[in-house]
Amino acid sequence: MDQETVRTICYLARLQIDEDKAQKIENDLETIIEMIGGLQAFNTENIQPLYSPLEKTAFMHEDIENSDNQKEKFLQNAAVSNEDYFLVPRVVE
Amino acid sequence: MSIQFKTIRELREMLDKKAISSEELTNETHKLAENLKDLNCFVTMNKDASIEKSKIIDQADKADSVLSGIPLAQKDLFCTEGLRTTCSSKILSNFIPPYTATAVKKLESAGSITIGKTNMDEFAMGSSNETSYFGNVHNPWKKGYVPGGSSGGSAAAVAAGIVPAATGTDTGGSIRQPAAHCGITGIKPTYGRVSRWGMIAFASSLDQAGPLARSAEDCAILLNEMSGHDSKDTTSLDIECTDLLDTINQPIKGLKIGIVKEFDLGDLDSEVQNRFEDSKKLYETLGAEFIEISLPNISASVPTYYSIAPAECSSNLSRFDGVRFGHRAENTEDLNDLYIKSRSEGFGDEVKRRILIGTYALSAGYYDAYYKKAQQVRRLIKNDFESAFKSVDLMMTPTSPGTAFAFGSKGAQNPIELYLEDLFTISSNLAGLPAISIPHGKVNSLPAGLQLIGNFLREDQILNAAHIFQKNSEFHLDKPSMEEF
Numbered sequence: 365m366d367q368e369t370v371r372t373i374c375y376l377a378r379l380q381i382d383e384d385k386a387q388k389i390e391n392d393l394e395t396i397i398e399m400i401g402g403l404q405a406f407n408t409e410n411i412q413p414l415y416s417p418l419e420k421t422a423f424m425h426e427d428i429e430n431s432d433n434q435k436e437k438f439l440q441n442a443a444v445s446n447e448d449y450f451l452v453p454r455v456v457e
Numbered sequence: 458m459s460i461q462f463k464t465i466r467e468l469r470e471m472l473d474k475k476a477i478s479s480e481e482l483t484n485e486t487h488k489l490a491e492n493l494k495d496l497n498c499f500v501t502m503n504k505d506a507s508i509e510k511s512k513i514i515d516q517a518d519k520a521d522s523v524l525s526g527i528p529l530a531q532k533d534l535f536c537t538e539g540l541r542t543t544c545s546s547k548i549l550s551n552f553i554p555p556y557t558a559t560a561v562k563k564l565e566s567a568g569s570i571t572i573g574k575t576n577m578d579e580f581a582m583g584s585s586n587e588t589s590y591f592g593n594v595h596n597p598w599k600k601g602y603v604p605g606g607s608s609g610g611s612a613a614a615v616a617a618g619i620v621p622a623a624t625g626t627d628t629g630g631s632i633r634q635p636a637a638h639c640g641i642t643g644i645k646p647t648y649g650r651v652s653r654w655g656m657i658a659f660a661s662s663l664d665q666a667g668p669l670a671r672s673a674e675d676c677a678i679l680l681n682e683m684s685g686h687d688s689k690d691t692t693s694l695d696i697e698c699t700d701l702l703d704t705i706n707q708p709i710k711g712l713k714i715g716i717v718k719e720f721d722l723g724d725l726d727s728e729v730q731n732r733f734e735d736s737k738k739l740y741e742t743l744g745a746e747f748i749e750i751s752l753p754n755i756s757a758s759v760p761t762y763y764s765i766a767p768a769e770c771s772s773n774l775s776r777f778d779g780v781r782f783g784h785r786a787e788n789t790e791d792l793n794d795l796y797i798k799s800r801s802e803g804f805g806d807e808v809k810r811r812i813l814i815g816t817y818a819l820s821a822g823y824y825d826a827y828y829k830k831a832q833q834v835r836r837l838i839k840n841d842f843e844s845a846f847k848s849v850d851l852m853m854t855p856t857s858p859g860t861a862f863a864f865g866s867k868g869a870q871n872p873i874e875l876y877l878e879d880l881f882t883i884s885s886n887l888a889g890l891p892a893i894s895i896p897h898g899k900v901n902s903l904p905a906g907l908q909l910i911g912n913f914l915r916e917d918q919i920l921n922a923a924h925i926f927q928k929n930s931e932f933h934l935d936k937p938s939m940e941e942f
Contacts, residue, residue, distance in 0.1 A: 370813075377771060377816040378778075378793075379809055380801040389810065392872050396814050399873055400764045400827055406757055406834050413832030414839055416662045417648045417889020422691035437555035443785035450780050453791050 462618035465675045479526030483511040486528040498613040502573040525568030530623040533574035536655040545589035548783045548803025558655025560666045575610030581659045584878040588807040600941040602861045605635030612639040622670035630882025633894035637856035637906020640896045643669040648889035649694035652687030660769035663886040673923035677701040705924045710744030715849035728900040750845040754837040758884040764831035771815030839888040846912045854881045856894040856906030896932040
């Protein structure tokens, strides 16, 4: 794993790594990826991935209107909002 | 009258006999928490609301539930309406949830009283409680030693006798390993038994909530209430949950216990091996039979987990963007900059490391090699368990390779050193199986845990085996002196 790859992953994850920690993170990622790489030794030919321990179709519930939509409560946790919306820096000039 | 170290059963009796009122019990619990605040096991207390609720409970003539008036602590990963929920992260340090997690709601509806929210590894990512934004939790058995993680605050609060029980969550061992390091009992239920709604997600296909308590019986009391279908969680099992107390006292004569031959205990501290052998002997005396079983792919558990869990974490934690809730960075240039700065300021190092690993495992060109491959190996591991359970009722392993360790002594140079703490616990999360940790003596003066892994939805069997063990031993009655605190 080189610095360029680490930079790309950081951007994809929308994370910035402090300069003084960059080398340590790079080494840690390298070590962990190497450990995960050990999985290649296992023969998984014709084995279906197991994405959840419960191999059942997700439970569906009826689409019934309820009163759980609590706009004021949800907006309260935003750092910046107005009466109706979460506010962010301007995206369209 | 001291309430410290009392079990739910004992507190129930005191309340029923009017030896103490619920209000007095709640006040005493807060006093204990205050006196023992150096443990750092709580992030937020729920003082006023808990005392208010206790007064209402005292007005009833008779308790309608065993949990009525019983103080509990909730891991700070469960959303609690109106009560700050931080996941021990800076990014959620001011988050007040608009709703309560189903598991907590069920416990509260049964009359229990939420005393406060417990410290934990940030977003449940850690095995030592050293990644919390709010600082390390001390192990009640030894100051300066870790309580285990990620449910370290819950385990310490129970072990210190502040509350008789607490909630936790377990993604790779986060209930069982801290229970083991703190000398208490903790159970991770079958995936899907307890609703995950309102739990702040780490790895959705592995996370499961469960109780930590002073005995297997008290764990059964809590789990009875926490279990059950919830239409708000699409992975919640729609099954009839039987009363786990009905079968807890059954004799275990003829119980077949599997010993996993691939787990070579020869590498562990000889005292860890001795405790394990002693527990085997006790089970044999009680009529259980030991059978060697094979889980041929079990050595893949740790790499499988550290591919899947970070991948799911990177996806789940993408919701923390500084816009709708949580920390928002100031002085940002544009929306992208707001995302990057808010997340970079808000998350700690271990969380960042796992998000980056997960992002890498899911990125174009690596998805098949890491994420898909890990999910295929996961099926091999689950198949191994299915085969092995044809010849045994449950399996037995140490919970953890060692005991609690000093702050900063593991994982600083190499994160994998700490990841290996979960060597024995991770596989049951991958396969979705229930598993319990019970105390079974000391290693170098610190508690050691014994793990029993059950077949799918067979919590009744592991709780039964754990309870019979506790009826015939006194390890779970051992208490820390607390002189250092």
